[in-house]
Amino acid sequence: MSTPTEPAISPDRPEKLARVAEILDRRGASAVHLTSGAALAWLLDGARTAVPLGGPPVFSAVVRIDGTVTVTALRNEAERLAEEELAGVDIEVVDWFAPLAPPRPGVLDESEVDVELRAARASLLPAELDRYRRLGADAARAMTEVLTAATPDLTEFELAGRLTHALLTRGAEPAVALVAGAARGGVQHPLPTRAPLGDRAMAVATARRDGLHISITRWVRFRGVEPDGAARILEVEADAWAACRPGRPLGDVLSDIARSYPRHGFAEDAWLRHHQGGPTGYAGRDPKATPDAQDRVAPLQAFAWNPWAPGVKTEDTVVRGAGDAVEVLSADSEWPTVEVRGVARPVALDLT
Structure with missing residues (x-):
């Protein structure tokens, strides 16, 4: 387990990105917007996604078919996330009161592929x-x-x-x-x-x-x-x-x-x-x-x-x-x- 101040990319992440890319290819889509704690923690190497235990995530992530990941984080969480939880991603900051999951044109919502994403994370690496x-x-x-x-x-x-x-x-x-x-x-x-x-x-x-x-x-x-x-x-x-x-x-x-x-x-x-x-x-x-x-x-x-x-x-x-x-x-x-x-x-x- 990496230390809280040194987030690291797991060697499993490339395979996970490949599994997401397969889903997108089957759906004819270029990107998916991940919003659930389970999907975010899976893809991003076990990052802690919420502040209240069991609460909603304080960031979301757009994953593109080419393997790039962009995180949208609340302003009051972004610095901590960058320093302690997230590695290898670009982070965009929004106000703490802004929605993390507005509709994104041309991007699949996680709910549209939730069954496929569960299947993607089922076999442990x-x-x-x-x-x-x-x-x-x-x-x-x-x-x-x-x-x-x-x-x-x-x-x-x-x-x-x-x-x-x-x-x-x-x-x-x-x-x-x-x-x-x-x-x-x-x-x-x-x-x-x-x-x-x-x-x-x-x-x-x-x-x-x-x-x-x-x-x-x-x-x-x-x-x-x-x-x-x-x-x-x-x-x-x-x-x-x-x-x-x-x-x-x-x-x-x-x-x-x-x-x-x-x-x-x-x-x-x-x-x-x-x-x-x-x-x-x-x-x-x-x-x-x-x-x-x-x-x-x-x-x-x-x-x-x-x-x-x-x-x-x-x-x-x-x-x-x-x-x-x-x-x-x-x-x-x-x-x-x-x-x-x-x-x-x-x-x-x-x-x-």
Whole structure:
């Protein structure tokens, strides 16, 4: 990862520009105007695009078929962007109140090619994958450190605060920090509360660095035993990974996941009770898997599936490699695991 004061062009950028040029050539266009955080961070080497975490980008970019890039930046952001985030681009400055995405004659709007752009950024390139592996290791280690030191009297807010701190000290932004104590294990997205953790707790994080997102879920228990569903949900996850074969529509993958739940002892409609996740990378889900999603699985694509049932959930960020190979990016060797179809999967950290 480059230092904040020395933005650098990634060796992957020429290939990304070539992928954009292919889109433009197919569309008979000369340029496209990128306005989303995902597209901008992907093309521009993981640049931080927003000021409020999760807010709208403070710059946009016109990418031409010849590979030149012109950034339009708000006046109060342009100097910082040039010094700390963006390399190898021309920067045009507009007033801080001016629109970044007005219609541009002869230039495609990103919304016109959003599906093609998602496909262009789906297959990870070598420098991206290297950054992703480092981020995954850091996020997993942060989770291990925080949960190893947890106690049942901590509140959900306190545990989320410790997790957020651990991620930030590693240079990663906490895009998501969720905690469910024993009383809230049936909440799909447990925004932290003042409730104590109690006998058992779940922590969920999505960490972002260099534009990339790592999602990870872990459980810790202080008393009692794990529910039977904790082992069965790992089988649903393994089915999700097996379904991610290159060329398959994302909607078909989701159909396989839906059928997996009852096969492993869950209700027929279990998949409807929480979203199941999907591809990831430069967005938390890029896109979230839905029944009608036509995006196709790509080689070397990152996924973060999150099978869930009341009281049980599993989630890691993985890359599907050649054949059936699954590389778990968000793994920590110190976390307890069981083997599921040849892959080490996390179990609850036992602090009884």
